[in-house]
Amino acid sequence: MKKFVLITYIFSFVLFSSAYAVEKYRxxxxxxxxxxxxxxxxxxKENLFAVKVKLTKxxxxxxxxxxxxxxxxxxxxxxxxxxxxxxxxxxxxxxxKNTSGIVTLEYRDVVYFPFYLWxxxxxxxxxxxxxxxxxWLVCKHICIPGKAIITKKFQISNGxxxxxxxxxxxxxxxxxxxxxxxxxIKLSSNSALLKFPLNFEDRLHKVFFYPITEGVFDLELxxxxxxxxxxxxxxxxxxxxxxxxxxNIEGVVEFTFDNGKKKYFVTKFVK
Amino acid sequence: MKKAILFWxxxxxxxxxxxxxxxxxDQPAPDxxxxxxxxxxxxxxxxxxxxxxxxxxNFDCPYVRKHYQSxxxxxxxxxxxxxxxxxxxxxxxxxxxEGNLPTGEIKKRIKQYNGKMTFYLxxxxxxxxxMYGAKTTPHFFIINKEGKLVYSGAVDDKPSTDIxxxxxxxxxxxxxxxxxxxxxxPPVKVTKPYGCSxxxx
Numbered sequence: 001m002k003k004f005v006l007i008t009y010i011f012s013f014v015l016f017s018s019a020y021a022v023e024k025y026r027x028x029x030x031x032x033x034x035x036x037x038x039x040x041x042x043x044x045k046e047n048l049f050a051v052k053v054k055l056t057k058x059x060x061x062x063x064x065x066x067x068x069x070x071x072x073x074x075x076x077x078x079x080x081x082x083x084x085x086x087x088x089x090x091x092x093x094x095x096x097k098n099t100s101g102i103v104t105l106e107y108r109d110v111v112y113f114p115f116y117l118w119x120x121x122x123x124x125x126x127x128x129x130x131x132x133x134x135x136w137l138v139c140k141h142i143c144i145p146g147k148a149i150i151t152k153k154f155q156i157s158n159g160x161x162x163x164x165x166x167x168x169x170x171x172x173x174x175x176x177x178x179x180x181x182x183x184x185i186k187l188s189s190n191s192a193l194l195k196f197p198l199n200f201e202d203r204l205h206k207v208f209f210y211p212i213t214e215g216v217f218d219l220e221l222x223x224x225x226x227x228x229x230x231x232x233x234x235x236x237x238x239x240x241x242x243x244x245x246x247x248n249i250e251g252v253v254e255f256t257f258d259n260g261k262k263k264y265f266v267t268k269f270v271k
Numbered sequence: 272m273k274k275a276i277l278f279w280x281x282x283x284x285x286x287x288x289x290x291x292x293x294x295x296x297d298q299p300a301p302d303x304x305x306x307x308x309x310x311x312x313x314x315x316x317x318x319x320x321x322x323x324x325x326x327x328x329n330f331d332c333p334y335v336r337k338h339y340q341s342x343x344x345x346x347x348x349x350x351x352x353x354x355x356x357x358x359x360x361x362x363x364x365x366x367x368x369e370g371n372l373p374t375g376e377i378k379k380r381i382k383q384y385n386g387k388m389t390f391y392l393x394x395x396x397x398x399x400x401x402m403y404g405a406k407t408t409p410h411f412f413i414i415n416k417e418g419k420l421v422y423s424g425a426v427d428d429k430p431s432t433d434i435x436x437x438x439x440x441x442x443x444x445x446x447x448x449x450x451x452x453x454x455x456x457p458p459v460k461v462t463k464p465y466g467c468s469x470x471x472x
Contacts, residue, residue: 068406069468071430100365100397100471102406141369143333143467145432215463240404241296241423243461 025148029059029138032150034130037114037169040157041128044121050112050169051075051089051132059140060106063094065214067104071137071145075113080129081120089113092175093210093252093264096219103219105210112172119156127153177252177264185249185269191237192217192249194269198232202257207234209267211251215244294403296423296460300414303399305361305392308374313390318357319418322451324444326388327400327469328360329370329408330380333432334466338409339384341434344426348387351448360388363400365472370408371395397471407466413447413457422447424462 024033030053037048053073055061062070077087091113094105119128132150137143183196194209207225211217218239225234234253249269256262292301300323302316315323326344329335338344348358362377364370372380377391394400403412404423413422427440447457 069466071465099468101401102468102471104468139467142331145333240293241461243424243463 022148022150023152025134025150027146029056029140029144030054030061030136030146032132032134032148034132034150034152035112035166035169036154037166041119041154042157043119043123046116046118048114048116048169049130050114050166050172051077051134053107053111053113055108055110055138057109059138060097060104060108061111061136061138063105063107063210064091065105065210065212066137067097067106067219068102070104070106070139070143073107073137074133074135076133077115078131078133079117080125080127081117081123084117087115087117089115090176092172093177093254096208096210098220101220105219110168112169114169114173114176123156126156128156129153175264177266180266180268181253183267183269187246191235192246194234194236194249194267196232196253196267196269198227198230200255200257200263202259202261204232204255205258206256207232208254208256209234209236209251210254211236211249212266213244213249213251215239216242216246216249292402294412294420294423296420298420299418300412300420301402303402305394305399307390307392308377311390313359313392315359315414316418320416321355321357322351322416322448323357323359323414324351324448325403325405325412325414326358326360327405327408327410328362328391329364329467329470330372330377331369332408332467334430335408337432337434338426338437339380339386341437342385343437344409345385345387347442347445347448349385351452352387352389354452356448356452357390358388359390359392360386361392361394361399361405363394363397363405364470365397366395368470368472369467370470395472397469400469400471405469407464408469409466410464410469411444413444413451415451421451421457422460423464424459425464425466428462430463430465 033052035050035052041047061073064072066072075089094107097104097106130152135147137145181196183194186193209223218237221237223234223236225232251267253265253267294301304312304314307313352358362370409426411426412420415421424443426444427442429436429440443459443462450457
């Protein structure tokens with residue numbers, strides 16, 4: 001009897017532990033894992049990682065502003081590096097989808113959310129432990145909410161490992177807005193006029209704005225833009241029922257040039 | 272020449288009439304007629320002088336299920352309809368899409384959840400949903416006794432599917448209804464609606 005209790009206890013413990021400390025989350029709709037951009041994780045340098053999300057065909061999750069419906073994907077990273085604050089990975093530019101007048105900002109197929117970790121030279125552990133807390137809503141014809149805690153350990157390189165790169169992560173950096181542009185905003189009764197400096201050599205073909213600030217802009221209507229010397233003006237119509245904060249507008253602006261190239265910037269506007 | 276002027280006057284008048292059909296906060300709520308699950312035509316304007324709740328619904332959406340399985344929305348329906356509030360649940364799911372259920376199945380779910388809405392209305396072409404700008408299920412609109420739209424948004428401030436969250440959530444719909452019943456101005460006018468997208472055609 002004692003043996004049975006002990007075996008049951010050990011079995012339950014192992015089962016519970018493995019359910020808690022998941023290295024990779026996977027269900028029928030989505031899989032989530034932490035992947036390094038290089039095989040060698042090194043001290044005294046900035047190491048690039050990413051949260052890799054793979055979605056089953058037809059299914060999608062949402063950007064930090066999901067749009068008219070859905071819920072944002074929330075990712076939060078913590079590590080065993082002393083005094084390391086929680087890290088929010090970077091969100092690549094989403095895909096714009098208009099379904100019968102309901103606009104959503106989504107991710108499909110495979111998406112990488114990159115983040116950098118500085119490992120101090122005096123880091124005294126052999127392994128770097130990264131924990132991800134993830135919360136999402138995955139939708140197709142139905143929506144399924146999910147959450148997971150994923151923990152993965154990485155061996156700190158002793159210099160013997162070759163510097164292999166994960167090109168998929170490096171390629172995904174193209175869709176991450178880099179610099180921040182500060183601009184001005186003027187509000188009228190039904191729209192906002194956003195102005196910011198512009199300094200491109202290539203000829204601008206199109207401008208698109210993905211608002212990070214939720215509940216202010218009507219995403220169904222494409223912004224109208226004009227340029228005047230080194231300044232770009234963009235008029236964005238308000239959504240019918242405004243619930244967001246109009247005094248603090250933040251977003252990602254997508255510039256498409258005549259040569260087909262694209263550039264993304266985070267934009268912040270002050271009145 | 273006169274004919275051309277008349278045409279343009281009529282064109283603008285028609286355009287204005289179309290614009291007036293769009294629901295806006297603090298403006299008269301646009302009228303509509305929809306059939307309920309018992310085959311009865313329901314006209315919004317028949318309930319002028321009453322507080323009316325419009326609740327966009329889709330029983331297959333997990334956010335709607337949270338509030339029905341927990342009894343949260345049915346209890347609100349029961350409490351406020353007893354005080355004279357007209358509660359219209361409206362389903363704008365197009366045929367073949369999530370939430371567009373056969374009448375028998377709708378009646379079964381209402382009974383299962385002990386739903387106490389005054390009407391369950393079918394808007395399968397989505398015209399009323401679009402007129403009101405319903406984006407999610409659930410999405411609430413509240414019309415005061417004067418016929419003005421005074422609230423658009425969520426049931427509460429916890430956008431999750433977790434039933435436990437209901438206990439600590441701030442319920443906007445009850446706040447608005449309580450203040451209207453007490454003859455006061457609602458404390459909120461617009462909040463973020465949360466849930467599944469309305470499955471328009």
